[in-house]
Amino acid sequence: MVTPPDAAVVLRSMGERAVLAEVADLAAVVRLHAALAADPPGGIDDLVPAARTVLVCFDPARIAAASVRSWIRSAAERPTDDPEPGLLVEVPLRYDGVDLDDTAALLGIPAADLVSRHAAAEWSVAFTGFAPGFAYLVSAHWPFDVPRLDQPRTRVPAGAVGLAAGFTGAYPRETPGGWRLIASTDAVLFDPDATHPVLLPPRARVRFVPERSRVEVPRAPDAPAAPRSATRDAVDSPPAPAPATLARDGGRPALRILDPGAATTVQDLGRPHRAALGVARSGALDRVALRTANRLVGNDEGAAGLEILLGGWHARAETDTWVCVTGAFLEVRVDEVPVDLYAPLLVPAGSELSIGVARLGLRSYLAVRGGVEGAAVMDSRARDSLAGLGPAPLRTGDLVRAGVPASAIPSVDVFPWTVPPSTIDVALAEGPRADWFAPRALATLFAEPWTVSADLDRVGIRLDGPVLERIRPGELPSEGMTPGALQVPPHGRPVVLLADGPVTGGYPVIAVATEAGTSALAQARPGDTVRFRRA
The missing domain is CATH 2.40.100.10 (Cyclophilin-like)
Incomplete structure (x- = not known):
């Protein structure tokens, strides 16, 4: 059966990397999602259907926001065949x-x-x-x-x-x-x-x-096997997880953990293209710091490294190992000799590498030349704290193994970097539900300082400050979310979603932090001040 085009689609900005397409009802969502998933252009990263919306995530380096909006409108305006029913489970x-x-x-x-x-x-x-x-x-x-x-x-x-x-x-x-x-x-x-x-x-x-008794449930054998293009796989029906490059015990022994500090996890750039399955992007919270550390030891920017919370970390080199530490401001030592941050560093076999307690900032990133090896889960080694995906946090005695470097270590005399500030400047792009708030709420958001509360983790950060007044009551049907989204619960104070945040949510999003702003928030400590400005 061919369904006429939906009467209207309202496009709402969701920061610099996503557009929220709002339609009349759930049936229209199913039709629009099917039309978009049938032939997405290059640069589309995720399609997230929800109760009344489809969130379209894209890479602005590969496709312009205007082109994304045009593509969505074109898909919404043409008649479409009703989607084929899926498998029966x-x-x-x-x-x-x-x-x-x-x-x-x-x-x-x-x-x-x-x-x-x-x-x-x-x-x-x-x-x-x-x-x-x-x-x-x-x-x-x-x-x-x-x-x-x-x-x-x-x-x-x-x-x-x-x-x-x-x-x-x-x-x-x-x-x-x-x-x-x-x-x-x-x-x-x-x-x-x-x-x-x-x-x-x-x-x-x-x-x-x-049922009255416990029984096994076989996986449905008739899962559809329709031909897929590589682009379609990325946004509609992701391919099966690739096996790890090396076995769980593969790779070169690099570092033996003597003290993991408050928490140390393996992080890369996460799991894109999985949001439609409910899987968050995850990965390093301070993506700038991880990318920089990797570049300085000759790794691919997306190689897995260690994300170290608050410092207080200690390890021994099992073999000669090049490393680089970025992120929070703290002291790094090799055998009690101070060494530089943001610089490639050779740790000889048998030497001990220590990372002191962070003085400013919250998270450090340690890149190992060759990248941290280990089993990949859904094409990533990142630890997702909310979903429990990826390797468990490191413990005393764990062995960190390194893979094969991507390139030579660059010749760098000095790399420009700054100490994480206690007042964090964050650029905000337009959010899809700004119209749910009084005009003075937006003015307050940008004019007033906000204080980072003690409620912060890899899922999000709650900010303390004045109440952002809503003018539209009621609940918002669940819709797609992105890292950096500023949700405002009924108490009126914003919560900034981070990399492990849920892929859908029911609180209105007043604004969205840019990717650079989201990375800066990764270094926010309880009591720090956040000031927002318009992107």
Whole structure:
């Protein structure tokens, strides 16, 4: 069946690297997403469908924002064939959720009726988000709009199945959550090492099968194998994860960890092209610092290195090893002899390398010549703290192995760098929901200083300061998010999403930090001041 073009698509800026396309309803989202995914131009990095929007992420070095907007409008204006239904996946459930009886009472029906309606409906995956493999399922046969819990739980177990608004969904791993839990499943919803990592991909059809005993759920054997172009793979149906370049125990021994400090993780430039599966970009928070460290030891800019929180780090060289330390301002020593930051440094075998406690800034980056080796998960060695992807944080005794260098170490007498300031200047580009706020809220955002709170991690940073007044009440349907997005929860103070932040969210985004501004925020410490300016 051919569907007429949608009446209108509203394009909203989402910073310097994304455009949010807003349409009338979820059916229009499915059509627009299918049209965009069918033939994306070069430079399109991700397409993220959500309740009423499709987030289009792009690389401004390869395609102009104006070209992206023109392409979206063209796709929205032409008639399209209705997308083919996806594969059918049967998911066994035990209707044993802690909120089953209360939810049924809230809807004014017996619990048995709620169970039978939920099991009888054929569901489809509208979009994914919140966490890798978390599918938002809808059904034409589901009439209920279920409110979320007033206070989200701090812990929802993996496999819990819940209801919220008109959706149902299953939690792939233990996370906080505010959906009303009516059932549970033992199905593996997300397996990063599988050929198809997500059990319930976009447009899949889902049938829930009530069970009394635990049973195995086979992966659907009829997964579609339609021809794909390399470009389409990048934005619609990502290829299977590539194996690591070297085995888990491969590579040259480089450094033995004697003290990992507060936290040390392996980070590269992350996992692009996976947001439609609910997988965040992740990777180094201060991308500028990691890229610089890699260049100074002759690595590719995206090679994996170590992200060291607050310093206090200590290691021994197993073989002669070239390294470079960038990022936070601190003292680096080899066998108690001070050495320079932002300079290639040879650590002889048997010597000890120590990184002192950060005086300014928060995160240091240590590049090892050849890059940090190890098993890749979905084409990246980055540790995603929210999703639990990638290698675990380093511990005392761990061995860091190095790969093959990309090029010679550059001849650099001095590399220009600055000490991370305690007042951080961040350029902001336009956000898609600025019109949800009073005009004075935008003026306040740029005029007032903001204080970095103690609530900060790799997912985001909460800022303390004046309240940003909203003029539009109500909840925002979930829509795509990017690192650098300034979400404003109901309390009125912004939260800046960082690399491990969720790929969808339900708080309005008033503005988006540039990539340089997001890197600068990676060095923000509790009590530091942030000042925003217009990009």
